[in-house]
Amino acid sequence: MDWKERHLIKIPKQGDSSRCENYIGITLLSVPGKVLNRVLLNQMKDAVDAQLRDQQAGFRKDRSCTDHIATRWIIVEQPVEWSPSLYTNSIDY
Template sequence: MRDSVDAKLRDQQAGFRKDRSSTDQIAALRIIVEQSVEWNSSLYINVIDYEKAFDSVDKRTLWKLLQHYGVPEKIVNIIRKSYDGLQCKVMRGGQLTVAFQVRTAVRQGYLLSPSSSGGRLDYEDLDI
């Protein structure tokens, strides 16, 4: 699945990809800043922290994205079934709450979670 997604990502997409370290990205940004100063040109930098971004992923959108990136339908269906009827409980005051259904989010540490080096979805140009 990683190969299917990786093959369709834009080259500029560096987050959570093999052989693209944050050190390399910082070095590239530094070069851009230095050139901007040298050329006396304006530079605007926008940094977005996506730490919680995958906590609110709509599952229907996720299935469409996986299909868009060429993940085989059989794999998409296996993943979909692992999310169907997903319920959670929360520990509150030393007691577990009543179970509730999870309708959004990508499981932490799961293949689709960006923090696990999977799920590197570059969907900027998609209309999904």
């Protein structure tokens, strides 16, 4: 297998096998391709991490939703002096 090639393996899930949504795909990469992907990922992580705000927890090492839930709980418990309403929003993938 060439280092740029990959093979997609379809694994059936339960249900009608004639429907695409009843399959899950796994991509098999060559070892040199995996090494290149890891090198690129590490370089990109460092570059992206430097660009993100400290409050950003998604896609970062040693950060989790638990941190944001605790922060939100503290904010909600504090009295809101300038506005009687408080709106919050969370997005988790």
